[in-house]
Amino acid sequence: MFDWFLSGPVDKVKEAFAALCPEHRELVARRFMMAQERGDNRLTRNRIEALNEISKQDFEDGKGAFTPILKAINEAAL
Numbered sequence: 001m002f003d004w005f006l007s008g009p010v011d012k013v014k015e016a017f018a019a020l021c022p023e024h025r026e027l028v029a030r031r032f033m034m035a036q037e038r039g040d041n042r043l044t045r046n047r048i049e050a051l052n053e054i055s056k057q058d059f060e061d062g063k064g065a066f067t068p069i070l071k072a073i074n075e076a077a078l
Helices: 002-007 010-019 022-037 045-058 067-077
Strands: none
Touching: 002 010, 002 022, 010 045, 022 045, 022 067, 045 067
16 A cells, blocks of 8 residues: 555555655655665655645644755755
8 A cells, every 4th residue: 555655646646645644654654764775766856745744634733744855856856
């Protein structure tokens, strides 16, 4: 199921991710971190930004669970 979050249509993935409890959203975020470490090409900026926006509600600092991936994407683009 976690792989579907990496490859499913972004609008459907966003919907499913938003419906998860915070603990399960964290599990999905960890799966994405593992995929990023492996260089998985399914990690698009669009997908990461969409899920990060949803995950911001789970963090007091408002950064979101996918912020480290976004930082890595930005650094790679330089």
